Amino acid sequence: xxxxxxxxxxxxxxxxGHGHxxxxxxxxxxxxxxxHKDIGTLYLWFAFIMFMVGGAMAMVIRAELFSPGLxxxxxxxxxxxxxxxxxxxxxxxxxxVFVGFANWQIPMMIGAPDMAFARLNxxxxxxxxxxxxxxxxxxxxxxxxxxxxxxxxxxxxxxMGIGMDLTIFAVHILGMSSILGSINIITxxxxxxxxxMTLMRMPLFVWTWLIxxxxxxxxxxxxxxxxxxxLTDRHFGTTFFNAAGGGDPVLYQHIFWFFGHPEVYxxxxxxxxxxxxxxxxxxRKPLFGYxxxxxxxxxxxxxxFIVWAHHMYTxxxxxxxxxxxxxxxxxxxIPTGVKVFNxxxxxxxxxxxxxxxMLFALGFLFMFTLGGFTGLVLALxxxxxxxxxxxxxxxxxxxxxxxxxLFAAFAGIYFWLPKWTGRMYNEKLGQxxxxxxxxxxxxxxxVQHFVGMAGMPRRIPDYPLMFETWNKISSLGAFGMGLxxxxxxxxxxxxxxxxxxxxxxxxxxxxxxxxxxxxTPVPYHTFETPPVLK
Amino acid sequence: xxxxxxxxLLSRKLAIVAAxxxxxxxxxxxxYNQICAxxxxxSIEEKDQVVNTQxxxxxxxxxxxxxxxxxxxxxxxxxxxxxxxxxxxxxTVEYEIVNVRDAPVTGQxxxxxxxxxxxxxxxxxxxxxxxxxxxxAGETRRLPVVFVVDPKLPKxxxxxxVSYTFFEVAxxxxxx
Numbered sequence: 077x078x079x080x081x082x083x084x085x086x087x088x089x090x091x092x093g094h095g096h097x098x099x100x101x102x103x104x105x106x107x108x109x110x111x112h113k114d115i116g117t118l119y120l121w122f123a124f125i126m127f128m129v130g131g132a133m134a135m136v137i138r139a140e141l142f143s144p145g146l147x148x149x150x151x152x153x154x155x156x157x158x159x160x161x162x163x164x165x166x167x168x169x170x171x172x173v174f175v176g177f178a179n180w181q182i183p184m185m186i187g188a189p190d191m192a193f194a195r196l197n198x199x200x201x202x203x204x205x206x207x208x209x210x211x212x213x214x215x216x217x218x219x220x221x222x223x224x225x226x227x228x229x230x231x232x233x234x235x236m237g238i239g240m241d242l243t244i245f246a247v248h249i250l251g252m253s254s255i256l257g258s259i260n261i262i263t264x265x266x267x268x269x270x271x272x273m274t275l276m277r278m279p280l281f282v283w284t285w286l287i288x289x290x291x292x293x294x295x296x297x298x299x300x301x302x303x304x305x306x307l308t309d310r311h312f313g314t315t316f317f318n319a320a321g322g323g324d325p326v327l328y329q330h331i332f333w334f335f336g337h338p339e340v341y342x343x344x345x346x347x348x349x350x351x352x353x354x355x356x357x358x359x360r361k362p363l364f365g366y367x368x369x370x371x372x373x374x375x376x377x378x379x380x381f382i383v384w385a386h387h388m389y390t391x392x393x394x395x396x397x398x399x400x401x402x403x404x405x406x407x408x409x410i411p412t413g414v415k416v417f418n419x420x421x422x423x424x425x426x427x428x429x430x431x432x433x434m435l436f437a438l439g440f441l442f443m444f445t446l447g448g449f450t451g452l453v454l455a456l457x458x459x460x461x462x463x464x465x466x467x468x469x470x471x472x473x474x475x476x477x478x479x480x481x482l483f484a485a486f487a488g489i490y491f492w493l494p495k496w497t498g499r500m501y502n503e504k505l506g507q508x509x510x511x512x513x514x515x516x517x518x519x520x521x522x523v524q525h526f527v528g529m530a531g532m533p534r535r536i537p538d539y540p541l542m543f544e545t546w547n548k549i550s551s552l553g554a555f556g557m558g559l560x561x562x563x564x565x566x567x568x569x570x571x572x573x574x575x576x577x578x579x580x581x582x583x584x585x586x587x588x589x590x591x592x593x594x595x596t597p598v599p600y601h602t603f604e605t606p607p608v609l610k
Numbered sequence: 611x612x613x614x615x616x617x618x619l620l621s622r623k624l625a626i627v628a629a630x631x632x633x634x635x636x637x638x639x640x641x642y643n644q645i646c647a648x649x650x651x652x653s654i655e656e657k658d659q660v661v662n663t664q665x666x667x668x669x670x671x672x673x674x675x676x677x678x679x680x681x682x683x684x685x686x687x688x689x690x691x692x693x694x695x696x697x698x699x700x701x702t703v704e705y706e707i708v709n710v711r712d713a714p715v716t717g718q719x720x721x722x723x724x725x726x727x728x729x730x731x732x733x734x735x736x737x738x739x740x741x742x743x744x745x746x747a748g749e750t751r752r753l754p755v756v757f758v759v760d761p762k763l764p765k766x767x768x769x770x771x772v773s774y775t776f777f778e779v780a781x782x783x784x785x786x
Contacts, residue, residue, distance in 0.1 A: 192617045259624040263617050297628050301635025316639060319720050321779050324642075331638050394649065 155223030162226025187270025347484030359426030447475025468528025498597025519553025
């Protein structure tokens with residue numbers, strides 16, 4: 077791990093001065109830890125490092141697209157960058173950051189002493205660095221990393237070099253880590269709640285994670301199956317996706333997206349949960365429509381399993397198939413709309429203040445809703461056939477992945493950092509971080525709607541001259557966004573090392589157990605006797 | 611039941627769900643094959659049914675023949691470059707394959723059509739693409755395609771390019 081994490085450990089141990097860290101010091105403490113807070117910290121730092129690695133790859137992509145023609149990298153390497161950027165951001169950054177939140181917060185929010193399977197928890201985390209090494213290491217083998225796109229579509233995957241095999245194993249390991257983590261989370265939530273913490277009293281963050289964990293258990297094994305078929309097609313003479321042997325590349329797309337669409341909500345739902353904690357806290361009002369939020373989340377999760385083929389309208393499916401998937405997809409707008417309106421209604425007549433977590437939550441609300449609307453546009457078959465595989469799609473999913481999931485993660489970190497570390501971050505710098513991120517984000521992706529509608533295809537390192545202005549704006553925004561995240565690193569490190577001491581309850585409206593029943597900073601062990609809930 | 615055995619029980623149930631979903635991914639393979647067969651989608655290996663072959667002598671359609679062997683040690687070409695037919699008329703073309711490797715090789719041909727929409731009006735009654743072909747070392751084989759162009763072919767289509775590509779079937783009578 078980074079020296080930063082190590083220093084954090086040192087500070088942490090020093091602050092409390094007690095020997096509750098499992099008997100090991102230094103690096104061994106982190107390798108052997110079974111404490112949910114330590115493991116949460118590991119997940120968060122791992123996610124941040126991967127966020128920087130995936131971000132650096134995005135910089136390569138945007139640098140190449142700064143001007144038309146081929147300047148910096150050759151097309152093969154460009155394709156490898158888009159592939160690894162996608163895989164690393166989805167599996168290495170966004171998913172682990174929310175598992176980090178889950179580890180830190182779920183036991184504290186439901187009044188449990190730790191996760192149900194503490195050692196399994198350690199293993200779930202320590203699988204991740206090896207998967208990351210395989211993924212990044214694939215760049216250095218003959219033939220380089222796979223350049224097939226993060227969706228790993230057949231038949232291209234059958235033709236790639238050994239880097240493809242490394243990627244397949246990385247996906248296997250990442251999947252195993254996610255499934256074990258999810259089993260742990262479900263068991264913790266269902267079996268370890270404090271007396272009186274009924275399911276319908278749980279904070280919404282816990283609810284969204286419960287549903288996400290079920291999605292992971294159901295969807296990740298299907299992805300594992302799909303890449304296993306690719307592996308046996310490559311090396312063992314099977315022909316699942318090879319037309320010559322009676323297989324079908326379109327079959328891969330069906331299997332992949334059967335995983336892929338639930339995956340979209342696996343990424344989004346925990347973010348919804350964080351937002352559902354942050355908005356009430358800064359509105360000083362309880363969440364509006366709690367029960368409807370729970371049902372809406374469940375409805376989204378169930379619908380996510382019957383809409384997968386809206387990613388593949390152009391493969392030549394029958395019109396009745398297109399219509400079914402179009403109607404099913406637009407149906408998702410209803411529970412999502414319930415959520416958005418509930419968040420807005422929570423703020424209605426609240427006493428709002430706009431500290432950094434709330435700013436990110438509001439940024440989320442605006443930008444995610446915009447991404448949701450472009451999603452509706454793409455759900456419509458006649459429009460999608462025009463926009464399929466253009467930058468419009470790229471803009472759409474970055475509005476929901478970055479301004480949705482990533483903004484929610486930033487909101488959560490600023491929200492809980494004082495609780496975890498006992499120190500306040502610099503509010504002014506936090507707000508600067510928000511505004512820079514917000515402006516640069518829109519600079520990158522808003523203009524991509526325009527080039528997409530004008531027909532610029534994704535995953536191509538070159539483009540016609542007429543797209544140059546928009547692409548320049550987009551690239552400049554990307555460099556700004558990348559640099560801004562170094563400011564975020566500075567803010568977090570400064571907070572951990574020398575931030576001002578945080579008050580017992582820095583956010584007036586926060587009302588879940590970790591705020592009401594635990595001191596700030598939270599001790600290493602919490603709720604060893606369950607709290608009493610009335 | 612104490613909490614630890616409750617935890618173990620739940621985790622086992624969830625592990626079974628995960629294992630079942632892994633199997634479900636593989637179960638999708640025969641499932642999709644059944645659906646495609648039932649809906650008549652993707653049936654490149656099946657004979658077309660030809661009914662009411664009223665020959666439309668007022669139109670002629672040019673059929674251009676193309677052939678490719680994808681990374682295979684086969685020479686594969688049609689005996690003529692194009693033929694002209696009337697819609698509804700039964701026609702036969704021949705292709706010649708030569709296996710230039712000193713070992714048997716198995717291949718499967720996959721057809722495609724230009725314009726794409728013409729595919730559904732190009733009715734094949736006999737085609738070497740319905741089955742895999744295995745050629746002995748150095749063997750030469752002539753294979754027919756018997757077809758009818760459906761008279762319902764849209765009026766603005768007067769040329770159909772028919773392209774066959776042979777792919778090697780891995781692990782069967784050749785290199786893997």
